[in-house]
Amino acid sequence: MVASLVDELESRKPSLVAVSGDLTQRARARQFRAARAFLDRIPAPIVVVPGNHDIPLFNVVARWLAPFGGYTRHINPDPEPFFHDEDLAVMGVNTARPGQWSDGMLSDRQIERIRERFGRIPERVFKVVVTHHPFIPAPGGRAHALVERGFQALAAAESCGVDLLLAGHLHMTFTGDVRPHYLSIRRSMLVAQAGTSTSLRHRGEANTYNWIVVDPPALAFEQRGWSGSAFEPRVLTRYVKRDDEWIKD
Numbered sequence: 610m611v612a613s614l615v616d617e618l619e620s621r622k623p624s625l626v627a628v629s630g631d632l633t634q635r636a637r638a639r640q641f642r643a644a645r646a647f648l649d650r651i652p653a654p655i656v657v658v659p660g661n662h663d664i665p666l667f668n669v670v671a672r673w674l675a676p677f678g679g680y681t682r683h684i685n686p687d688p689e690p691f692f693h694d695e696d697l698a699v700m701g702v703n704t705a706r707p708g709q710w711s712d713g714m715l716s717d718r719q720i721e722r723i724r725e726r727f728g729r730i731p732e733r734v735f736k737v738v739v740t741h742h743p744f745i746p747a748p749g750g751r752a753h754a755l756v757e758r759g760f761q762a763l764a765a766a767e768s769c770g771v772d773l774l775l776a777g778h779l780h781m782t783f784t785g786d787v788r789p790h791y792l793s794i795r796r797s798m799l800v801a802q803a804g805t806s807t808s809l810r811h812r813g814e815a816n817t818y819n820w821i822v823v824d825p826p827a828l829a830f831e832q833r834g835w836s837g838s839a840f841e842p843r844v845l846t847r848y849v850k851r852d853d854e855w856i857k858d
């Protein structure tokens with residue numbers, strides 16, 4: 610599965626790969642080393658953020674004294690990387706917390722940094738936030754908590770022109786607009802939730818990853834699912850922005 614994924618990325622040549630966290634199961638050095646070796650095979654710039662599983666759970670000393678010690682040592686010294694070029698600006702925001710292990714949260718400082726970083730980027734550049742924990746629930750899925758202080762983060766994202774939020778954690782692939790879930794958010798911002806690309810922890814769906822094509826005013830999400838021998842196209846969802854609103858095409 611990993612080899613197929615790497616082959617696909619080599620032939621399809623994405624301009625960026627977003628990895629929305631949980632690179633490991635128990636934040637052990639061996640698991641981080643394997644994750645690092647996998648990332649090293651990805652032939653594209655990467656924006657990667659930690660997930661809750663990248664914080665030690667049972668090793669309580671490490672969990673509280675150095676929750677991101679393994680992650681920063683093996684994966685990236687910066688748990689909030691920022692990528693931008695002429696067309697695209699992508700900000701990683703670390704929502705993993707030792708005390709909010711499952712649900713995650715954002716701090717005032719992080720929310721301010723969303724404004725600072727995107728505030729400097731021209732309006733025409735497509736802006737994306739990557740987190741581990743989700744901002745909207747799965748349609749018809751089991752109840753689960755959303756990231757704490759997500760509303761405040763979305764208000765910041767709204768004010769500086771973010772159009773897309775990528776997250777993981779749920780192992781379920783879906784897209785949607787944030788507005789039905791946050792009534793005071795006026796700007797149409799889309800979410801693309803990543804399924805699990807290579808882990809064996811499934812929530813009723815196969816391993817998938819999202820192939821996202823940003824071609825303003827169009828935005829296409831192709832869910833590519835594991836058939837047992839290859840990744841193949843599954844659900845294709847296309848949106849077009851009309852009058853500042855993302856409409857399903």
Ligand SMILES: [Fe+2]
Nearest residue numbers: 631660661778
């Ligand atoms: Fe997670």
